[in-house]
Amino acid sequence: MPELPEVETIRRSLLENVGAVIKDIKFRRTDIIKAQDYEPASVIGQHIREIRRRGKYLIMELEPGYTLVVHLGMTGRFYMQDENAEISASHVHMVISLDNGYKLIYLDPRRFGGVRFLTDPECIFCRMGREPLSPEFTDRYLQEICRDRKVAIKTLLLNQHCIAGIGNIYADEALFDARIRPDRPAGSLRPAEIKRLRKAIVKVLQASINQRGTTFRDFRDGYNKSGEFQELLQVYGKTDCPCKICGQILKKDVIGGRSSHYCEHCQK
Numbered sequence: 001m002p003e004l005p006e007v008e009t010i011r012r013s014l015l016e017n018v019g020a021v022i023k024d025i026k027f028r029r030t031d032i033i034k035a036q037d038y039e040p041a042s043v044i045g046q047h048i049r050e051i052r053r054r055g056k057y058l059i060m061e062l063e064p065g066y067t068l069v070v071h072l073g074m075t076g077r078f079y080m081q082d083e084n085a086e087i088s089a090s091h092v093h094m095v096i097s098l099d100n101g102y103k104l105i106y107l108d109p110r111r112f113g114g115v116r117f118l119t120d121p122e123c124i125f126c127r128m129g130r131e132p133l134s135p136e137f138t139d140r141y142l143q144e145i146c147r148d149r150k151v152a153i154k155t156l157l158l159n160q161h162c163i164a165g166i167g168n169i170y171a172d173e174a175l176f177d178a179r180i181r182p183d184r185p186a187g188s189l190r191p192a193e194i195k196r197l198r199k200a201i202v203k204v205l206q207a208s209i210n211q212r213g214t215t216f217r218d219f220r221d222g223y224n225k226s227g228e229f230q231e232l233l234q235v236y237g238k239t240d241c242p243c244k245i246c247g248q249i250l251k252k253d254v255i256g257g258r259s260s261h262y263c264e265h266c267q268k
């Protein structure tokens with residue numbers, strides 16, 4: 001599933017389309033439209049003024065009062081290709097033609113993602129937690145959202161109302177980097193551990209963005225190219241692999257309904 005670094009990578013690769021005018025928008029399936037405050041066809045003739053990200057959402061700002069919000073779900077891709085190139089991929093559900101020689105393709109085999117045509121996207125973001133790469137994501141904030149919570153720290157990291165954009169990959173990687181067991185109650189973390197964890201979260205997210213995200217199966221950037229952070233993963237998906245620090249075989253547990261990989265020796 002695309003998480004913050006993958007969505008940010010897509011955003012950056014699509015930035016060259018800022019300023020372009022939408023010539024046409026076509027749907028092959030309309031059930032990917034999860035919300036519409038206005039007719040999708042009214043974006044025709046509008047400029048793409050900005051492309052932003054909030055958590056795992058990509059936000060295309062059009063004329064004032066018109067935004068197109070894209071969520072990639074489990075298997076979604078949103079990428080550009082030459083206007084004249086044939087669309088050979090399957091599961092393409094939306095095609096946006098631009099006046100700069102490109103078209104934007106939305107593809108999603110499992111259709112857990114979708115698009116929203118909203119007048120004000122803040123209505124879906126107002127209850128979302130802070131952005132982990134923003135200055136507002138401080139030790140004190142992390143301490144506050146963990147305080148007195150009995151829930152596993154791993155589960156808390158995945159809660160989008162607490163922190164925006166972290167999923168299974170980066171929760172496992174950040175907890176390994178911070179040497180904290182994923183099943184520890186969030187409220188049991190000491191101030192020094194909170195500090196380590198906040199640093200680790202920022203570090204792994206930034207490192208992944210630098211490698212243009214993690215591609216296991218589906219993720220592609222805005223040019224439809226794979227990311228490279230999978231080469232640098234320490235624990236996520238490493239069933240039966242030895243810990244890169246101590247050599248002990250990593251443990252796999254289900255925590256809060258999600259499979260989690262960690263080292264029983266290195267993480268306390």
Ligand SMILES: [Zn+2]
Pocket residue numbers: 243244245246247248263264265266267
């Ligand atoms: Zn270890």
